[in-house]
Amino acid sequence: MIQVVERWSWISLHRNQNFFLILLKNCSKGVNELERHRICAAFSAAFPYTTPILAGFVFLGIAYGIYMNSLGFSAIYPILMSLTIFAGSMEFVAANLLLGSFQPMNALLLTLMVNGRHLFYGLSMLEKYKRLGKKKHYLIFGLCDESYAINSTVKIPDHVDKGWFMVFVTLLNHFYWVLGSAIGGIFGSFIQFNTEGIEFVMTALFVVIFVDQWMKEKKHEIAIIGLGVSIFSLIIFGGQNFILPSMAGILIVLTVLKRPLEKRGAISA
Amino acid sequence: MTMTITQQLITIIMIVLGTMLTRFLPFIVFPPNKTTPRYIQYLGEVLSLAALALLVVYCFKDVGFLTGSHGFPEIISVAVVILLHVWKGQMLLSIAGGTLFYMLLVQTIF
Known part of the structure; x- marks a missing residue:
């Protein structure tokens, strides 16, 4: 465990990790020594992988909290939504849905579509x-x-408990996101500068x-279908x-064009 | 705000439900030793990108292209985001840069 910590010489990182480790040790007092050691080792292995997410989630979470605040929602909204939904893009969309008229089925269907990738x-x-x-x-x-990206790609060392490693990756990401949303939501109202345009x-x-995905794909048919159908439908409806x-349009077009798209190699598999 | 607290809560619960459905469904429907139908695999692959495109368009749903500033601040700022991202490839820089640029535009010029 000490070796793992030593690899990360960034001092603030050290402090953060030590803080979490002490917290963890106190929380797990009831657990036997061996199990506690296993849990701490998994935490030490998982934490470094989540540090890029720490920066990203806290920043985006703060932006989300300020955004919710600027729409007139109290801090409890971003905090609760980040805790329970825990899907960044959908939470931004949710803010818009909450401002519109009451259409629960619409909200459910849109969520299924937006989060379909899960x-x-x-x-x-x-x-x-x-x-x-x-x-x-x-x-x-x-x-x-982000949890998927880490847990699906990282080769977890043999001596580390895989279940606990993945739990900590997920838990830390969850924590960063809620922390950011809370900071933004609570302190959003104290902000002195003009936040017009923060949306x-x-x-x-x-x-x-979208640009990331675009650059990753060799063929752009699917992105163009998505954009085209949506813009067309926005103009009409x-x-x-x-x-x-x-x-509905995207589903139909993608279903009808399944064969030609696969033939053209527009799909990676 | 037009919704009551109860309506807001129901909306949030629907979103939580929808999100959880997309996360739990594969584990419920496909026990570890069963293979996934081809059509579902296909949808899993193509829908995420198409839905992302829909989300991008969704952001423009309230922009009046025929009135006011004709959507110029939005279009210019999106261009800034894309250029920043293609140039530096750093997510946070592109988002922060583009947003600050947009705020500057709508607060000073438009």
């Missing part, structure tokens, strides 16, 4: 999350993009993820009603 994450984690008992439920609950942070987030027709 189905894919789940499918590829079926094997890894097997035989983890109770831990599995939390791991699936917290299967956001653009959502557009910027989606554009950045208007801003308030375009989402359901867009989703």
